[in-house]
Amino acid sequence: xxxxxxxxxxxxxxxxxxxxxxxxxxxxxxxxxxxxxxxxxxxxxxxxxxxxxxxxxxxxxxxxxxxxxxxxxxxxxxxxxxxxxxxxxxxxxxxxxxxxxxxxxxxxxxxxxxxxxxxxxxxxxxxxxxxxxxxxxxxxxxxxxxxxxxxxxxxxxxxxxxxxxxxxxxxxxxxxxxxxxxxxxxxxxxxxxxxxxxxxxxxxxxxxxxxxxxxxxxxxxxxxxxxxxxxxxxxxxxxxxxxxxxxxxxxxxxxxxxxxxxxxxxxxxxxxxxxxxxxxxxxxxxxxxxxxxxxxxxxxxxxxxxxxxxxxxxxxxxxxxxxxxxxxxxxxxxxxxxxxxxxxxxxxxxxxxxxxxxxxxxxxxxx
Amino acid sequence: xxxxxxxxxxxxxxxxxxxxxxxxxxxxxxxxxxxxxxxxxxxxxxxxxxxxxxxxxxxxxxxxxxxxxxxxxxxxxxxxxxxxxxxxxxxxxxxxxxxxxxxxxxxxxxxxxxxxxxxxxxxxxxxxxxxxxxxxxxxxxxxxxxxxxxxxxxxxxxxxxxxxxxxxxxxxxxxxxxxxxxxxxxxxxxxxxxxxxxxxxxxxxxxxxxxxxxxxxxxxxxxxxxxxxxxxxxxxxxxxxxxxxxxxxxxxxxxxxxxxxxxxxxxxxxxxxxxxxxxxxxxxxxxxxxxxxxxxxxxxxxxxxxxxxxxxxxxxxxxxxxxxxxxxxxxxxxxxxxxxxxxxxxxxxxxxxxxxxxxxxxxxxxx
Numbered sequence: 075x076x077x078x079x080x081x082x083x084x085x086x087x088x089x090x091x092x093x094x095x096x097x098x099x100x101x102x103x104x105x106x107x108x109x110x111x112x113x114x115x116x117x118x119x120x121x122x123x124x125x126x127x128x129x130x131x132x133x134x135x136x137x138x139x140x141x142x143x144x145x146x147x148x149x150x151x152x153x154x155x156x157x158x159x160x161x162x163x164x165x166x167x168x169x170x171x172x173x174x175x176x177x178x179x180x181x182x183x184x185x186x187x188x189x190x191x192x193x194x195x196x197x198x199x200x201x202x203x204x205x206x207x208x209x210x211x212x213x214x215x216x217x218x219x220x221x222x223x224x225x226x227x228x229x230x231x232x233x234x235x236x237x238x239x240x241x242x243x244x245x246x247x248x249x250x251x252x253x254x255x256x257x258x259x260x261x262x263x264x265x266x267x268x269x270x271x272x273x274x275x276x277x278x279x280x281x282x283x284x285x286x287x288x289x290x291x292x293x294x295x296x297x298x299x300x301x302x303x304x305x306x307x308x309x310x311x312x313x314x315x316x317x318x319x320x321x322x323x324x325x326x327x328x329x330x331x332x333x334x335x336x337x338x339x340x341x342x343x344x345x346x347x348x349x350x351x352x353x354x355x356x357x358x359x360x361x362x363x364x365x366x367x368x369x370x371x372x373x374x375x376x377x378x379x380x381x382x383x384x385x386x387x388x389x390x391x392x393x394x395x396x397x398x399x400x401x402x403x404x405x406x407x408x409x410x411x412x413x414x415x416x417x418x419x420x421x422x423x424x425x426x427x428x429x430x431x432x433x434x435x436x437x438x439x440x441x
Numbered sequence: 442x443x444x445x446x447x448x449x450x451x452x453x454x455x456x457x458x459x460x461x462x463x464x465x466x467x468x469x470x471x472x473x474x475x476x477x478x479x480x481x482x483x484x485x486x487x488x489x490x491x492x493x494x495x496x497x498x499x500x501x502x503x504x505x506x507x508x509x510x511x512x513x514x515x516x517x518x519x520x521x522x523x524x525x526x527x528x529x530x531x532x533x534x535x536x537x538x539x540x541x542x543x544x545x546x547x548x549x550x551x552x553x554x555x556x557x558x559x560x561x562x563x564x565x566x567x568x569x570x571x572x573x574x575x576x577x578x579x580x581x582x583x584x585x586x587x588x589x590x591x592x593x594x595x596x597x598x599x600x601x602x603x604x605x606x607x608x609x610x611x612x613x614x615x616x617x618x619x620x621x622x623x624x625x626x627x628x629x630x631x632x633x634x635x636x637x638x639x640x641x642x643x644x645x646x647x648x649x650x651x652x653x654x655x656x657x658x659x660x661x662x663x664x665x666x667x668x669x670x671x672x673x674x675x676x677x678x679x680x681x682x683x684x685x686x687x688x689x690x691x692x693x694x695x696x697x698x699x700x701x702x703x704x705x706x707x708x709x710x711x712x713x714x715x716x717x718x719x720x721x722x723x724x725x726x727x728x729x730x731x732x733x734x735x736x737x738x739x740x741x742x743x744x745x746x747x748x749x750x751x752x753x754x755x756x757x758x759x760x761x762x763x764x765x766x767x768x769x770x771x772x773x774x775x776x777x778x779x780x781x782x783x784x785x786x787x788x789x790x791x792x793x794x795x796x797x798x799x800x801x802x803x804x805x806x807x808x
Contacts, residue, residue: 075444076467077444077445077466077479078444078468079467079469079478081688081745082688082744082745082746082747083687083688084469086745098443099444100446101444102470103469106565111446172572178569197450198569199566202545202569202573203572204573205539205570205573206569206571206572206574206577209714210573210574210578211577318448318450319450320450320473347576377448377449378453380449
């Protein structure tokens with residue numbers, strides 16, 4: 075692997091000092107910001123995540139704040155998910171699409187109040203789209219990137235660690251809900267959410283200066299819980315079927331292709347951009363879809379480009395994320411497969427950089 | 442330095458195989474794509490760039506294509522530079538601003554014809570802004586990212602190398618103009634431009650499959666010219682005052698602050714977004730501006746965050762890019778300095794990670 079060249083353009087986070095002190099070995103870049111990818115090793119980090127508790131610097135999940143009388147109207151324009159049932163205190167996973175129904179991002183929307191929202195974004199400058207729409211429609215709303223940096227606490231001991239720092243009430247926060255908690259006089263929005271299926275929370279830190287004090291408090295409180303610095307883990311996220319925008323889907327794909335049709339209430343999401351295109355897609359159904367695929371043989375190489383998927387010599391899809399899973403004793407991967415071959419149990423071939431491999435299409439992810 | 446974790450999300454380019462074969466040592470990420478930063482060493486690459494000729498994989502300068510009857514109207518909405526004098530065959534450096542005059546990108550606009558433009562972008566998803574504006578205004582224009590990947594040829598022997606591959610006519614292409622040339626039956630748009638002041642060209646390769654054949658042809662033709670793989674060079678670009686979006690300026694800054702007031706014809710650029718705000722700025726002038734700053738003492742450390750600049754104990758600006766210059770025997774840097782201290786010769790202090798340094802504000806960059 076090559077080195078990453080530091081520059082101001084690849085932004086550091088409020089937690090970077092802690093991440094470096096913890097011995098980060100590799101990064102990716104996400105929303106023009108450093109996102110750690112490896113501490114001890116991907117496999118050791120994975121094992122630890124499934125057994126203990128980790129603190130993740132996910133400040134790169136930047137927030138877009140919508141504020142003003144048209145905030146809710148604008149939020150509904152952005153997504154085919156019907157937001158009318160949503161109350162302040164809730165988080166919704168929302169596909170964001172352009173006018174043709176192509177995915178621009180797959181963020182979590184955080185409803186702070188009727189006139190104030192955060193959009194916790196995946197890796198694309200969604201801010202530019204939101205600002206463009208707000209400007210083009212002359213909406214009465216402020217749109218910007220506030221000084222808010224999420225810090226995730228993930229793993230089976232998350233509740234215990236969080237209760238020690240924020241009090242037992244944090245245990246009562248339900249999945250995809252959030253509450254307000256105090257840390258040394260600072261208001262912290264804390265949601266039960268995160269990019270793993272091992273349980274945990276995301277703390278929306280609203281002032282960069284509080285970043286390292288909070289980081290240190292979590293490590294101090296969790297010493298006997300074996301707390302460690304961690305990061306979204308490639309193995310765990312593929313086992314769990316957590317999609318990654320830019321890896322597993324791009325603006326070429328509709329939400330329906332990405333298995334996100336259940337988050338599209340296109341008929342009732344009145345005013346959403348892309349509605350005409352998505353009503354058509356919903357009627358006909360997608361012709362390709364995200365599927366878990368197990369790949370036979372030894373550990374696959376790093377997947378840094380689409381790997382074509384074939385059946386009977388014809389191309390029927392592609393794999394976009396793949397790795398060896400120690401717990402399931404197979405190579406796990408995420409593919410986009412044509413409808414002719416997406417049924418569970420279908421045998422296909424995946425062209426990896428070190429040769430063709432036999433593989434099987436599944437319906438359910440592993441975790 | 443840490444490693445970079447490969448993934449499909451950090452896109453490879455049509456030239457990545459060539460870059461790897463040439464022994465790339467480090468990358469940055471730019472527009473979700475790999476951009477090489479070091480081959481032999483930053484200093485050896487610099488010396489070679491100034492004496493010979495290099496081939497640069499700058500595919501990460503992604504293109505936004507505007508096509509249709511409203512293409513020119515949309516292009517003018519995006520920038521305060523007056524585009525009326527611009528003819529097909531010309532390239533313009535164009536600040537792109539939001540409604541408050543904040544910089545969203547600083548691309549090169551390439552006018553292919555009255556109804557077809559490319560915008561060769563710096564590091565932000567400008568596509569989202571352009572699509573949002575086109576949609577919000579219901580413009581009659583197609584906006585997308587085509588399969589176009591720039592390959593740069595830079596250095597004093599560029600004309601000679603290019604003439605060997607494309608014929609002597611390429612020598613007649615004037616600065617910031619382009620022409621159409623043939624390579625093995627493929628139309629190549631070739632401009633005299635590039636992100637160095639050592640002279641050279643950018644070839645807009647319109648089909649990924651032609652990438653490696655062209656790369657190989659350039660290396661074969663240039664063997665006796667000592668052609669090498671290169672990349673935008675940190676030392677040379679600071680010496681030359683070539684700004685980097687995300688490093689030296691962000692959406693907090695107006696073009697006037699960035700020294701790009703000369704590219705703003707805000708009075709006559711009728712219809713441009715941000716006009717109201719920029720007319721105000723043009724009237725009052727900016728209160729801070731980009732300046733070259735020489736920093737005394739030994740080689741400065743890597744600049745990966747803003748370094749505060751002080752005078753008489755008060756903060757008067759920040760440095761965003763800095764490095765040691767062998768040719769000018771000083772640390773060269775790019776700063777943003779308040780008007781009270783921006784006059785040439787002003788003495789200031791820069792707070793680097795290894796201590797306070799004496800420094801001097803200049804008016805002209807070094808190259």
